[in-house]
Amino acid sequence: MTQIDQLPYNIKLKFLDEMSLVGMAVREAFKADQMNYELLGNGDAHLHWHLFARHAGDLVPPGPVWWLDRSIMFAEDNDPNSIELTQLKDDLNQSLTDLGF
Numbered sequence: 001m002t003q004i005d006q007l008p009y010n011i012k013l014k015f016l017d018e019m020s021l022v023g024m025a026v027r028e029a030f031k032a033d034q035m036n037y038e039l040l041g042n043g044d045a046h047l048h049w050h051l052f053a054r055h056a057g058d059l060v061p062p063g064p065v066w067w068l069d070r071s072i073m074f075a076e077d078n079d080p081n082s083i084e085l086t087q088l089k090d091d092l093n094q095s096l097t098d099l100g101f
Contacts, residue, residue, distance in 0.1 A: 002045040019049050025095035026051050029088070036064070 001007055007015060023035045032053035039049055052065050059068055072078075080088060 001047065002041055004039060004047060007047075015047070019051075021099050021101070022049075022096070023051050025092060025099055025101070026053050028098075029053075029091040029095040031055075 004012060004015070019037070023037060026032065027035050030053035033056050034054040036052040036054055037049060038052075039047070041047070054065075059065065061067075065073070
């Protein structure tokens with residue numbers, strides 16, 4: 001299935017509930033002010049979510065992350081170092097554990 005409306009009702013509810021719980025874990029782990037959720041499929045025909053932890057002032061002017069120039073979005077300066085990445089993973093795993101995953 002490639003569209004959320006193709007899912008049986010009970011599976012659709014579980015799918016949305018689990019996405020919401022993962023969003024809660026991401027928000028907690030990354031100390032987000034707001035979460036953005038996108039369910040896209042025009043590039044890859046399968047059900048998948050993009051969850052973005054947003055912070056006040058993270059994009060000027062305010063808008064979707066896709067408005068940010070790709071050279072900035074994917075700049076190496078924005079990559080966490082190995083210690084930071086390990087901490088981010090640990091924080092996310094702890095948030096997921098706290099929610100019962």
